Amino acid sequence: MEDQQNNSNSSLKIIIGILAILLIGSLFYIYKISSDAKQVQTELKSTMTEKESVMKDLQELKATYDAAIAENTSMSEELIIERDKVVNLMNDIDKSKGDVSKFRSQFQKLENNMKVLMAENESLKKQNTTLTVQRDSTVVVLGESKKYNEVLVGQNEELSKTVEKGSKLSVLNMQTAAYKIKSSGKQIATDKAGRADVLKISFTIAENQIAKSGDKEYYVQVIDSKNNVLGDKQTVSFDEKSLTYSFISKVKYENKTVQVSEDLPGKDFAKGTYFVNVFDKSELVSKTSFTLK
Known part of the structure; x- marks a missing residue:
């Protein structure tokens, strides 16, 4: 148990x-x-x-x-x-x-x-603002030029004995700018020498009813900050004067206001101030300058 x-x-x-x-x-x-x-x-x-x-x-x-x-x-x-x-x-x-x-x-x-x-977008906005100001300025200048030409035509009608002097064409509103060309072909304004691919040069030939119409040639000279003539660098002689030019701008003039715009391509643009001169044969008819940083 x-x-x-x-x-x-x-x-x-x-x-x-x-x-x-x-x-x-x-x-x-x-x-x-x-x-x-x-x-x-x-x-x-x-x-x-x-x-x-x-x-x-x-x-x-x-x-x-x-x-x-x-x-x-x-x-x-x-x-x-x-x-x-x-x-x-x-x-x-x-x-x-x-x-x-x-x-x-x-x-x-x-x-x-x-x-x-x-x-880049902010830079473009600033450039667009600058271009807008320049465009407005151009409109004002063209308006003043038109008024001036109207007066000039009136004077030429009254002063028939000074036809030769009055028949000279006026080159006005000269503008210059540098542009970078993107792969798409779009041109973007720039003030940087290292970004520039082309210089755009434009000017206005004023209306002149008593001037001789037909094909006109203007010699454009672009000089960089190192005193080099850019472009063709061709030399032409007029009597005892010679001129080295960057390119020739050919214009068909029909006694009306003509807007002229030419591109000067290049590379490795130098920094500094550039001088642009327009010649009618040996006579300097317009000039301006701009700066690339």
Whole structure:
């Protein structure tokens, strides 16, 4: 009887031991699952935080492009292309459910592109403002020139004995500017010697009803800051005078106001002040100067 009781106690102890081991194992398993869940939750939270951060930066980038595109500058097409790249990256990140840190380098590249384009866009806006002022000034000068020519024609009708003097053509409103030519063929005004690909020279031949009509030739001379004549560098003689010119501008004159515009291509333009002279044969009829930085 006592042996049976001892056997029962031993069996009970074994069962209790087994249950204790199972309980400890269950507790460890529960702890492991809880820890793994917290780690996954932490990683998900970190991923969402990074995703929100990148998305916020991209939204700001898109807003910058939207504002620049709304200004409708000559760079709008390039800005739209870059803005669309930002939108596509936002869509990719939005669809991503994993690590988004790999998109950070793409964002950095887009941000760097934005800084370059914004700087160029701002420069173009300033240049456009300058050109607008010059255009308005040109309109004023042409208006004054028209009034002057009307008076001149009236005087010539009354002073028929001075036809030769009155028949000389007036070269007015001489303008010069440097331009960079992009791969698309678009010309962008610049005052930087290192960016210039072509010099644009323009002037107006005033209306003169008593002048002789027909083909006219003007010798244009462009001298850089190192006293070099640019362009053709050809020399022509008139009686005892000689002239080295950059190019000849041929104009068909029909007694009406004529706008003349010529391009002088080149490379490695020197910094400094340039002088531009226009000759009717050996007679200097107009001159101006400009500076490249």
